[in-house]
Amino acid sequence: KNQVEQSPQSLIILEGKNCTLQCNYTVSPFSNLRWYKQDTGRGPVSLTIMTFSENTKSNGRYTATLDADTKQSSLHITASQLSDSASYICVVSSAGGGADGLTFGKGTHLIIQP
Amino acid sequence: DAGVTQSPTHLIKTRGQQVTLRCSPKSGHDTVSWYQQALGQGPQFIFQYYEEEERQRGNFPDRFSGHQFPNYSSELNVNALLLGDSALYLCASSLGDRTNYGYTFGSGTRLTVV
Numbered sequence: 235k236n237q238v239e240q241s242p243q244s245l246i247i248l249e250g251k252n253c254t255l256q257c258n259y260t261v262s263p264f265s266n267l268r269w270y271k272q273d274t275g276r277g278p279v280s281l282t283i284m285t286f287s288e289n290t291k292s293n294g295r296y297t298a299t300l301d302a303d304t305k306q307s308s309l310h311i312t313a314s315q316l317s318d319s320a321s322y323i324c325v326v327s328s329a330g331g332g333a334d335g336l337t338f339g340k341g342t343h344l345i346i347q348p
Numbered sequence: 349d350a351g352v353t354q355s356p357t358h359l360i361k362t363r364g365q366q367v368t369l370r371c372s373p374k375s376g377h378d379t380v381s382w383y384q385q386a387l388g389q390g391p392q393f394i395f396q397y398y399e400e401e402e403r404q405r406g407n408f409p410d411r412f413s414g415h416q417f418p419n420y421s422s423e424l425n426v427n428a429l430l431l432g433d434s435a436l437y438l439c440a441s442s443l444g445d446r447t448n449y450g451y452t453f454g455s456g457t458r459l460t461v462v
Binding site: 339 | 354396404407438454456
């Protein structure tokens with residue numbers, strides 16, 4: 235069964251600090267991995283998408299890494315801001331395409347405190 | 349370039365009632381997927397519509413049904429509402445039913461069943 239596990243479940247850090255969120259997956263065959271940011275009560279917004287051959291991808295203060303051998307990904311947030319408070323969801327897509335081929339993690343709930 | 353639009357944003361219904369949620373895909377997209385997201389959980393795939401037909405379906409009962417119109421917009425219908433149907437319902441649009449890329453999410457409809 236395809237699964238995506240995220241850790242930690244929740245995280246509280248001070249504004250200006252860095253943090254790293256983890257995602258482990260057992261999706262096969264693998265196509266790509268995405269990180270989404272979801273504000274409370276809103277839809278997910280894509281941050282990065284990485285394929286098998288990509289190790290790192292950045293989007294402003296967000297940097298995602300992918301180790302396809304160990305099936306692990308991380309999302310690093312630099313110099314956090316209050317607006318970074320949200321849930322961060324890791325989504326892995328299996329080859330073959332289709333919405334049913336997307337496996338969602340439960341997300342990491344990040345709170346940035348002033 | 350309009351993104352994915354969902355309506356209504358919030359809805360309160362009574363157990364046993366029926367509800368219809370609506371979604372307009374992003375301009376240029378022709379496929380609509382529906383997801384249910386319970387509080388603190390990742391989105392769960394309900395079904396996907398492409399060329400006005402249900403192409404893929406997740407593990408949801410027949411009380412959940414849908415429709416896609418010639419202009420690619422879509423409706424999600426839920427009959428005989430249960431308290432457990434309370435959730436954020438997300439619509440995602442894409443180009444083609446087997447794509448692994450380009451899923452754009454709407455802001456969701458928050459359904460509360462009392």
